[in-house]
Structure formats: C-alpha cells, structure tokens
Amino acid sequence: MAATPSPSTDPKILEVKDRLVSTYRDQRPRGESERIAAAFDLAAVAHEGQVRATGEPYITHPIEVALICLDLRMDDDSIVAAVLHDVLEDTPVQPEQIKKQFGPQVLDLIEGVTKLQKDVIPNASRQAAARAERNRAAESLRKMLLAMAQDVRVMIIKLADRLHNMRTIDALPPEKGLRIASETMDIYAPLAARLGIWQLKWQLEDLSFKVLHPKEFRDISDAVSKSRKDREAELKEATDILRNRLHAKGITNVQVVGRPKHLFSIFNKVVKQSIPFEQIYDLIALRVIVEENFECYLALGYVHDLWLPMQGLFSDYISAPKPNGYQSLHTKVIGPHGDPIEVQIRTRKMHEIAEFGVAAHWAYKEGSGENRGGEPMGQLRRQLFDWSSDSLSSSDFLRAVSTDLFSEQVFVFTPKGDVLDLPKNSTPVDFAFRVHSELGLITTGDKVNGVMVPLSAKLKNGDVVELITRRDATPSIDWLEFAKSQHARSKLRVYFRKLNKADNSQRGREAVERELNRLGLDGRRLTGDDAVKEVLSDFPQVDNVADLFARVGEGLTTVQNLANKLRGRVKDEAREELRVNESRAATVISAGHDNVMYKRAKCCQPLPGEDIIGYVSRGRGILMHRRVCPDAQNLMEREPERVTAIEWEPDGSIHDTNLLVVTLNRQGLLAEISAILGELKVNVSALKVKTTPEGRAEIQMSVEVQDQRHLQQVMNQVGQLSDVMSILRTFGKGSRR
Numbered sequence: 001m002a003a004t005p006s007p008s009t010d011p012k013i014l015e016v017k018d019r020l021v022s023t024y025r026d027q028r029p030r031g032e033s034e035r036i037a038a039a040f041d042l043a044a045v046a047h048e049g050q051v052r053a054t055g056e057p058y059i060t061h062p063i064e065v066a067l068i069c070l071d072l073r074m075d076d077d078s079i080v081a082a083v084l085h086d087v088l089e090d091t092p093v094q095p096e097q098i099k100k101q102f103g104p105q106v107l108d109l110i111e112g113v114t115k116l117q118k119d120v121i122p123n124a125s126r127q128a129a130a131r132a133e134r135n136r137a138a139e140s141l142r143k144m145l146l147a148m149a150q151d152v153r154v155m156i157i158k159l160a161d162r163l164h165n166m167r168t169i170d171a172l173p174p175e176k177g178l179r180i181a182s183e184t185m186d187i188y189a190p191l192a193a194r195l196g197i198w199q200l201k202w203q204l205e206d207l208s209f210k211v212l213h214p215k216e217f218r219d220i221s222d223a224v225s226k227s228r229k230d231r232e233a234e235l236k237e238a239t240d241i242l243r244n245r246l247h248a249k250g251i252t253n254v255q256v257v258g259r260p261k262h263l264f265s266i267f268n269k270v271v272k273q274s275i276p277f278e279q280i281y282d283l284i285a286l287r288v289i290v291e292e293n294f295e296c297y298l299a300l301g302y303v304h305d306l307w308l309p310m311q312g313l314f315s316d317y318i319s320a321p322k323p324n325g326y327q328s329l330h331t332k333v334i335g336p337h338g339d340p341i342e343v344q345i346r347t348r349k350m351h352e353i354a355e356f357g358v359a360a361h362w363a364y365k366e367g368s369g370e371n372r373g374g375e376p377m378g379q380l381r382r383q384l385f386d387w388s389s390d391s392l393s394s395s396d397f398l399r400a401v402s403t404d405l406f407s408e409q410v411f412v413f414t415p416k417g418d419v420l421d422l423p424k425n426s427t428p429v430d431f432a433f434r435v436h437s438e439l440g441l442i443t444t445g446d447k448v449n450g451v452m453v454p455l456s457a458k459l460k461n462g463d464v465v466e467l468i469t470r471r472d473a474t475p476s477i478d479w480l481e482f483a484k485s486q487h488a489r490s491k492l493r494v495y496f497r498k499l500n501k502a503d504n505s506q507r508g509r510e511a512v513e514r515e516l517n518r519l520g521l522d523g524r525r526l527t528g529d530d531a532v533k534e535v536l537s538d539f540p541q542v543d544n545v546a547d548l549f550a551r552v553g554e555g556l557t558t559v560q561n562l563a564n565k566l567r568g569r570v571k572d573e574a575r576e577e578l579r580v581n582e583s584r585a586a587t588v589i590s591a592g593h594d595n596v597m598y599k600r601a602k603c604c605q606p607l608p609g610e611d612i613i614g615y616v617s618r619g620r621g622i623l624m625h626r627r628v629c630p631d632a633q634n635l636m637e638r639e640p641e642r643v644t645a646i647e648w649e650p651d652g653s654i655h656d657t658n659l660l661v662v663t664l665n666r667q668g669l670l671a672e673i674s675a676i677l678g679e680l681k682v683n684v685s686a687l688k689v690k691t692t693p694e695g696r697a698e699i700q701m702s703v704e705v706q707d708q709r710h711l712q713q714v715m716n717q718v719g720q721l722s723d724v725m726s727i728l729r730t731f732g733k734g735s736r737r
C-alpha cells in the first residue's frame, strides 16, 4: 500500500470528500476546512482498495462517522479523529505520523477508539458461548466506562461509529447482524441515553429493534405511518391553535412543532405496559421551544388553559432535572378533537442539551479556538457514573447488560484521575490498600470528593478519593469491621498477627470499649475483667480474658461479636432492674391506666417499636422515655420509684420525629427526598434548608411516622440517595441519641 499520500482521482471518492468538506464549511464557515481535507486525504490513501460489506469503498464509513459527529457539533479534533478512527487498526499508518500532522490530542482520541474496538469485541467463536457473552458484556461495559472517564469524546465517536455500522447492518450475515444489534441494544443505546444524547439513543434503538424483532418493527411502523396520515390534520390544527395563542399572549419567539415518536418506545409500551397499539399511536406529540425559562411555565399555563390537562400526567424536569441533565416540562392534555396530546415545553438551550447531551459540552463554538476549556470534569464524571440516582434507567441498564459482575463493583478515582475498581461497598481503607499496601498501613483519614469522611464510608461510583497519611501512623483493628476487599483484610490480619500478644490484647480491649461506647453503653465497665468473665464461656478457643482480647486484637474474633455478647449481659441486668421498679410502681399504672396522659419525652422522642420506660411525673401524666436515653437512665438511678415498665400499644397514630439530612447542595435533591417521603406516606410538618459556603445543604425537617420501622425506612431510602452524606435523628434540648 502506498506510503506517500496521493489524493485519489476516483470520482466516487472525490464525491465523498466533497460531501465532508462542504458540510463542514456550511456549519463552520470560519473553521479550518484544510485540516479536515488533509485528514480525508490521509484516510483515503490508507484505506485505498478496502471495501465495506456493502460493496462501497471503505472510506465511506469513517466519513459517515465524521458527519454524525459534525451533526452532534463535536469539536474539530473529534471530527479529524472520526475521519481517521480506523487507520491505526486496519492500515499501515503509524501513530507518529498522526501526531505530527494533527497533534497529540487527535492521536489520543484515535488510540482510545482503537482500544475500545480491540478489547470490546474479542473473537467470540473461541469461547464458550453463554458465559463468554456475559463476561464480554461486563468487560466491554467496564472498558467503555474507563474510556469515558479519560475523555468522553472517545465514547461519542465510538457511538457514532456504531450508529453507522447499524445503518449498514443489512450487508452483514444475519448471525453477525443479530449479535451486533443485541450488543447495541444492551450496551450502546443505554450508554447514549446515559450521556443524554437522545439523537443517538433513539436511532440506535430503532435500528437494533428492526434487526431483533423484524415482524413487530414492520407492524408498528406500518400502523404508525397509517395513523400519522389520519392524524396529520389534527396535529396541524393543534399546532396552529397553540402557536396563535402563544403569539397573542406575547410569546413570539417560539417554535411549536409536531414530534415523531420513535418506534422502539412504542414497542416498549405495548410490551411492558400491555397498552393496545391504537391507544399509543393515536397520541399526538407536540414540542414547544421558547427562549427563556419563565416562558416555559407561562406556555404551560396557556396549554392548560386551552386544553384540559389529564390528571397526574405532569412532570417538571426543569426544577428537578434528570441525572443526565435533561430538562423540560411534560404534560398531557385532551386536544381539540378529544384525543390526548403529549406536550413537551423547553428552552432552546434545554433542547440542545436534550438532543446532544454530553456532546453539547463539546459543541463547537464559532470563533473560539479552544473549546474544551473549563469543562467541570469532576461533575461530568459524577454524572456518568451516578447510576444510583436514576433508579429506573440504571436498573434497566443493569438488567440489559445482565451481569452481576458489574453490579458487584464500584469505580472510583484517584486525585490524578486514575480509575480503580473495587468490590461494592468498599471503603477508603480498601482504596488505600488497593493503591499500595504500605499506603493502607499509614492512612489516617481521607477526603471523598473534597470532603472529609470517615474511613468506614461506603464509596460510590465516580467518587474521587484522596488519602491522608502519616509516616508513623498504624492501622486500627476496627478497620476489619468494615474493610470489604479480601486484599485489604488479609493485609490487616497479617499486620495484627505480627504484633505481640500483649499489644494485641490491649488493642482488642480498646476497640471493644470504643464499640460499646458508640452503642451508648459504659464501655470501660463492660470491658472490665469481671464483666468479660461472664461471657468467656461463649468463646471456647480461649480460657482467660487477656487471650480473648488478644484474639480480637489479631482480627480472629470480631469486635462486633464480643461487643454484642457483652451488650446482651447489660440487657439482662437492665431487665432485672426494671422488674424491681415495676413492682414498686405497679399501683400507679394499674390505678390510672385509662386516664393517665402519656407524653413522649422531648429529649428522645420515642417511637413505637423502641424500648421505652415510663416516668410518672408530678401532675403531667406519664412521660415516655427511650430506655437508652440518658435522662431515663438518670431517672432510673435517682427516682426508681417513679419509673415504671410500659409498652407500646399499637393505635395507628403518627408521631413527630426530627431529622437532619446533610447533603451536597445539588438542584433537584430536595425533590427526590420529597418523592421518597411521598411514597412512604410520610407527612412533613416542618422543613428548613440551610446551605453552607462549602457547597453543602443541611435540611432540618420534622416528619410524622408510624413507628420505628417506618422511620428506618425513611432513613434508609433517603440515606441511599446520591449526594446525601448523612441522615440523623435529632432531638430537642440539643441532645442526640
């Protein structure tokens, strides 16, 4: 093959070149079209003589890919890389040549795409089918996530490449076509959705749909085109009415257009929600594009004024954007002919983001030479990796790739931007040992996304973890309680086993004492020899207290295990104590049970399901305290004669409880919290939000719950939202428990 460029004279190829260069010039009159033409010449020579399965010259493929990238308004480097994306793999062109002619950025992009190509689609015939398929899906997903983390443009070029391959898939043998279509449906389309590039997503879906379910595809497209003819008049009428109304109301810079529904989404509705065909493509969809945010709400008002809104079918994605950045108002109304009309209202900018998604970040801007500047990569990463906040699409996504391999992993970053994959629920300690085992041993703290968090914090996809170390620091035995990875655990065990027995014993005792204190118990007393002797029989491996603590210190018995045993002893003691009190106070409770007023003490606000005691107050009825409340313990000691055993009687009432939620200050988070409370049927009786200069928000709220389990549900679900850093129950008088 020719090593020196000799621009082709083949008229077919000249036509392709002209299409690329003139499209580029139309879009970017002041752009560097010579650079694009030069890329074309290099690619044309390199691919000379190669032919696609369609019979066309190979060069048509990279040019179509480049045109898709142009359509997405990608920057010049991406366009050049798209033109050259197959030359490293399939032709003698050397990396140095590309670097010299087009710069290191372009070379990085091409190498990124080439790497994906090689790794993603291995020779499948050589491996056992089912298992290989699963591993391959997981592996390719992993590769793509890592590639995106480096430079998301690589992924967008790859998606464009896949789109063109899908457009020409008919040329491939059916078996190969099916495999590529299902991979597209399972991995590429969800990724495009995840990146918010709607244009790519629906095209990839419809093209795969056609290959995977040819009959259903035909049925739906026939029915849709037929119904479209019937509906055209109605659509035009509705469009005109709405446009006129908006103009009359002073919203003049507005676009009102009919919107095609894509076929796969109809198929999905038919299959998933078993809605009959007719009901779906009878639906007319309108899109209203305005200039300013406030005009969206104005327009919505006029839409609802014109046509009756259908109950419960309104969504405000402007105040609560979807995780991929999508913003719009959605509503459904009864149109002029009594048929439902779906209306989407958004600004031009929102529209651009909806169509181009992440690609909009790279959008070429006329006149600005550098168009990568200021991209908040951290935020972008979060967005890319934050599957958890978008429960629907992420579960769809994971189901689609059907791989537990991936769901058992979490991807996090070093401050330099390297990606590490760790087992799910890993902590900064796991991270530290993963970076380097010596580093794990001298870690004293850590920051996640720039915020100090405990070493026991669970890491989430996309977190950036920074370790704080001290040369003379040593690990804590507590770490074994939460370290998740086998690697970290075994390193820690080896470390503790090496220490001498006396040290281990001391270390174990301290760890158990800390744990008991954390549980609100008297750790010092309970780790005393007398108390520990009582539980010694539960540990047949040892026959004295020092050896038992040494076992804990070596990590052979967990801190939790011993602490629980000791805690069990306390419960028995307390129960004994109360039985005594009960007999003393018996007259009080039996005499006035029906008309005694029960009040929840403010200091601990007990809930049904929690262990409580009653304090017979002077003239204010019986005050209910949680047994663990310090005030209660005080009362039991000072006035045991007034303390009485009581139990909750379920009566279906609800109880006020205060919560403090600390979050990153992210738009839409409050809406997500509200949604959870709504789902759990929890009333909010008071709400206060305070933002801090460090970008945090503290949400103080009073909620009304039925019992302790109900509250636990609230705390679990809210706590699992991404960007929620902590959720705590708070009490009056500033005491916390």
Ligand code: MN
Binding pocket: 061, 085, 086, 161
């Ligand atoms: Mn390609």
